[in-house]
Amino acid sequence: MKMAEATPHIGGALNWARARIAVVDARILLRHVLQxxxxxxxxxxxxxxxxxEWAEFRSLVERREAGEPVAYLTGEREFFGHPFIVTPAVLIPRPDTELLVELALAHFGDKPHxxxxxxxxxxxxxAISLALELPQADVVAVDRSREALWVAMANAARLRASISFVLGDWFSSLGDDHYQLIVANPPYIAAADPHLDEGDVRFEPSTALVAGPDGLDDLAAIAAQAPRHLEPGGxxxxxxxxxxxxxxxxxxxxxxxxxxxxxxDLAGIExxxxxxxRGR
Incomplete structure (x- = not known):
């Protein structure tokens, strides 16, 4: 009768993983497995x-070794102090994007409505970070991906944020609605950018990354259309x-x-x- 293979202790499991992936990733994955x-x-x-537990950890380490982002493996990433569900249907939230929240609060933190x-x-x-920081604000979140909106709605429910969700391409489903603040982290990578074949972005949705030959297509569309949906002074x-x-x-x-x-941002990059x- 074949004896069952002994499983490693935590230290041994981490040592095994260190030979394959970054130690910080190994610790995150093992914490996820062991909760x-x-x-x-x-x-x-x-x-x-x-x-x-050992079988699950080995599987996650092997997938990470193949390049899958840690956030997709654990299904979660922290942003502005809150844990967000993430799936391959959405971009992984990054610390640089927190600058958008900070700027919004600096300009509108004393204007709760x-x-x-x-x-x-x-x-x-x-949207959720702003709704939690400005609980009296009226926050509307738009995405053209139905799958992304499902993730966002799950996060809003999980974090108890009051938000209206709209399926649409930028402003196309908003009618004549007007706002005091518009924030956007749109696709801005050029279609031929070699970074698309590197790191985590290989696994992220290309529709949320790529915006034409110079990466400016969506930024240009938003800048051109936003005035029709901003209040004077917005x-x-x-x-x-x-x-x-x-x-x-x-x-x-x-x-x-x-x-x-x-x-x-934190790296000193614009x-x-x-x-x-100001209106016309």
Whole structure:
């Protein structure tokens, strides 16, 4: 009779994984499998994994070794202090995008009844973060992907955020609605950009990444159409690529915006550009 193979303890499992993936990824995946905190993982390195836990961990490590993003493997990513469900139907929320929330709060934190529009909401990270920070605001989240909206709605329910969701391509389903604040993290990568074949973006939805030959198609469309949906004095903030700030400021100028500026992310890169609509 064949003896069952002994499973490793936590320390041994992590050592096995370190030879294949980054140690930080290994710890996240093992915490996910064991449903435990980082402190517990560190405090009990001699605790032995059960056979199903070891099998699941090995599978996740192998998938990560093949390139799958950790967020898709665990089904979750933190954004602005909140845990968001993520699936391959949506982009993985990134720390750089938190700048959009910070700018919105800096301009509207003292205006609790602001009407807010989040274009291309994806997981809902922006819209939900703003709804939680401005609980009296009227927040509308738009996406052209029905699957993405399902993820965003699940996140809103999970985090108890009050948001209206609209299926549509940018402003196409909004009629004559007007807002004081519009935020957007649209696709902004050029179609031939070699980075599309590298890292996590290989697994993310291309429709949420690529925007024409120079990456500016959707940024241009939003800048041109936003004035028809902004109240006088309202603001538009858009995330963009590391080398697109000057071009986006030009799009905002062409759209009739004033007080146009760009703001830097944590790496010192101009990551968000925006302007104020004063009306015609």
């Amino acid at each position: 435990c905190s980082a402190a517990r993982l560190a405090a009990y390195p001699e605790a032995r994994l059960e056979a199903p 602001t009407r807010v529009l989040d274009l291309g909401t994806g997981s809902g990270a922006l 603001w538009l903030f858009m995330e963009h690529g590391f080398d697109q700030a000057a071009a986006v400021r030009g799009l905002l100028t062409d759209g009739g915006f004033s007080s146009i500026a760009s703001w830097k 990551r968000v550009s925006g302007g104020q609509w």
